Amino acid sequence: MSVLEQNINSVQAKISAKVQALGLDPQSVTLIAVTKTQTAETVNTALRSGISHFGENKVQEAEDKLPQITAPYEGFHFIGHLQTNKVKALLKLNPCLIHSVDSAHVAREISRLLEGTDRVQDILLQVNTSGEISKFGMQPVQLLQEAAEIAALPHLQIRGLMTIGRLSDKAEDSRQDFRLLKQLSDTLIRMPIPKLDMKWLSMGMTNDFEIALEEGANLLRIGSAIFGERLDND
Ligand SMILES: *Cc1c(COP(=O)(O)O)cnc(C)c1O
Numbered sequence: 001m002s003v004l005e006q007n008i009n010s011v012q013a014k015i016s017a018k019v020q021a022l023g024l025d026p027q028s029v030t031l032i033a034v035t036k037t038q039t040a041e042t043v044n045t046a047l048r049s050g051i052s053h054f055g056e057n058k059v060q061e062a063e064d065k066l067p068q069i070t071a072p073y074e075g076f077h078f079i080g081h082l083q084t085n086k087v088k089a090l091l092k093l094n095p096c097l098i099h100s101v102d103s104a105h106v107a108r109e110i111s112r113l114l115e116g117t118d119r120v121q122d123i124l125l126q127v128n129t130s131g132e133i134s135k136f137g138m139q140p141v142q143l144l145q146e147a148a149e150i151a152a153l154p155h156l157q158i159r160g161l162m163t164i165g166r167l168s169d170k171a172e173d174s175r176q177d178f179r180l181l182k183q184l185s186d187t188l189i190r191m192p193i194p195k196l197d198m199k200w201l202s203m204g205m206t207n208d209f210e211i212a213l214e215e216g217a218n219l220l221r222i223g224s225a226i227f228g229e230r231l232d233n234d
Pocket of ligand 1: 034036057079080164205206207221222223224225
């Protein structure tokens, strides 16, 4: 077995163990292999070795890579910061889910570009739960103020929330961020917002996915535990 296959098996086994310990339905949690900086060949190998969802964080890199993805997969996810001027190119790549919508402005652009089509783009709203100035994402107050307006846009569908745990060498420090994201999701569910479908909580990466699962994550974004440490640690 290759190192990549071993890593995939090991990550899946850790997720299964945690999911079982928490008494959750294994089908309810989806692993997204974060393939940024990996070659298309590596992505193809991963897709033939048990991975069915993958995520990229840069539109240009995804544009270059996707045409070379020949292995079958269930979903391509976009997880990186999304600039308005990159939305058009991203939509051409048919992402099954955009995790990183962080303003009403970007949301309106997604919906506007799909006018005249029957497409409805699934999105998550990214929240800056840690308050770190280096992080993208809506502030919690802004999320609660703008969610209704975004939800009302005709060509997109909010499917949940996404966050990145705070920068720390202790994974446990992310717990407060994940807990806040779950609370915000619960708050939105109780608000009278039409057309909201809070199915997904995208949180948890290599160092903190087990904590994320404990706090309600059901979409895990894992890169280095599968592909090894990245040189470009962006
Ligand atoms: C790189 C990245 C990940 C994966 O990080 P690892 O620590 O390598 O698992 C997850 N989410 C986002 C948004 C990323 O940019």
